[in-house]
Amino acid sequence: MSHPLHLATITTILALALFGFTGCAMSDGANFHKNSTERSYRLEVVPSQNASERVRFLVLHFTAIDFETSLQVLTQPSNSPVSAHYLVPETNDPSYPYDELRVFQLVDEHRRAWHAGRSQWEDRSQLNDHSIGIEIVNKSNCQPPPESSPGAEPDAVCFFPEFDPKQIDLVIALTRDILTRYPDITPTRIVGHGDIIPHFKIDPGPKFPWQKLAEAGVGAWYEEEAVQRHLALLDGNTSSDPESIRRRFALWLADYGYGIDPETASDEEISLYTRAFQYHFRPWKADGEVDNQTRAILLALLEKYFPQKLSGYFVGGGEGLVSSD
Structure with a gap:
C-alpha cells in the first residue's frame, strides 16, 4: 500500500466503480434466465419454491486507511486480495476527489466479495458466501503492544477516531436500501467484522455508532x-x-x-x-x-x-x- 494512485487514475477507477443500487433480482419467468447467446435447446422456466436468497448477513468494517488507498486495495490484484461490495468515504479526506460524499459499489451484490475471512455467525461459517460487506473509511488502528516485564501480556495500543456524521448518514441510507432487497437480513444479522471473527479483527471498533443505526431501523439494540x-x-x-x-x-x-x-x-x-x-x-x-x-x-x-x-x-x-x- 505504499504506491498511492494518481488523481487521474483514481478518477478512472471511480468512474468504473460508481455505485448503482440496482438489485438485479429477477421477478418473473421472462427474466428468470437470460443469456446473450442463442441456445440450441428450448428452455422452460418453472420457478421452485424450495430456494432462498444467498444474502443473509450484512457485515460492517473500517478500512484503517484513507479513501484512495482503500479503493486501490479493494479493487486491484495483490498477494492478499480483499474486496467489499461497498466503500463509504469520509469528509475532509485529502485523498477523496469529490466535494460531496458518494457511495462506491465495488462488487455486485449477487457476487461473492472477499471481506469476511474465516468467520462465523449463527449456524453459518465463511460469511463471504452469505453476506454483503461495507467498508467504511476510518483510520482506526492498533499498534503492537510495548515491551513489558516477563509474564505480562499487554494489550495493543489502539487509536479510534470518531466516525464522520455525514458518513454515518450515508451508511444508514445505504444499509436501509440494502435491507429492502434482502428480508433475511434481520437486526441481529447486521454485525461487525469483529463480531464474526474476534480472534483477529475488531472493526468497526468501539466508536462506531451502532445505537444510532438501530434507532434508524438498522441493526439490533437493547431496551x-x-x-x-x-x-x-x-x-x-x-x-x-x-x-x-x-x-x-x-x-x-x-x-x-x-x-x-x-x-x-x-x-x-x-x-x-x-x-x-x-x-x-x-x-x-x-x-x-x-x-x-x-x-x-x-x-x-x-x-x-x-x-x-x-x-x-x-x-x-x-x-x-x-x-x-
Whole structure:
C-alpha cells in the first residue's frame, strides 16, 4: 500500500466503480434466465419454491486507511486480495476527489466479495458466501503492544477516531436500501467484522455508532428498562461461582449468534468474544470481563430478539437468572 494512485487514475477507477443500487433480482419467468447467446435447446422456466436468497448477513468494517488507498486495495490484484461490495468515504479526506460524499459499489451484490475471512455467525461459517460487506473509511488502528516485564501480556495500543456524521448518514441510507432487497437480513444479522471473527479483527471498533443505526431501523439494540431489570436479578445472585458464570455467558453469546462453543471455549476465547460483544453493545468499557452489566445487556437482547431461547433460563429462589440445567 505504499504506491498511492494518481488523481487521474483514481478518477478512472471511480468512474468504473460508481455505485448503482440496482438489485438485479429477477421477478418473473421472462427474466428468470437470460443469456446473450442463442441456445440450441428450448428452455422452460418453472420457478421452485424450495430456494432462498444467498444474502443473509450484512457485515460492517473500517478500512484503517484513507479513501484512495482503500479503493486501490479493494479493487486491484495483490498477494492478499480483499474486496467489499461497498466503500463509504469520509469528509475532509485529502485523498477523496469529490466535494460531496458518494457511495462506491465495488462488487455486485449477487457476487461473492472477499471481506469476511474465516468467520462465523449463527449456524453459518465463511460469511463471504452469505453476506454483503461495507467498508467504511476510518483510520482506526492498533499498534503492537510495548515491551513489558516477563509474564505480562499487554494489550495493543489502539487509536479510534470518531466516525464522520455525514458518513454515518450515508451508511444508514445505504444499509436501509440494502435491507429492502434482502428480508433475511434481520437486526441481529447486521454485525461487525469483529463480531464474526474476534480472534483477529475488531472493526468497526468501539466508536462506531451502532445505537444510532438501530434507532434508524438498522441493526439490533437493547431496551434500557430490560437491562435494569436483568441487572437487578443478577446483582441479587451471589451463589454462582465465576467459572459457571463465564461458561453460562458463553452459552448466551452462542444463543445470540456468536460463533463460540460454550462447552469447549477456553478462558481466553470467552474473554475475546466478550470484548467483541462489548465493542458492539457496551463500547465505553470493552475489557473482556463478564460482569453483571454485560450479562444484563446480553439478556436484554435475547429477550428482545430471541425470547424463545430464554426458555432455557429461569429465575429461581431469588438468586437471579440462572441456567436451568
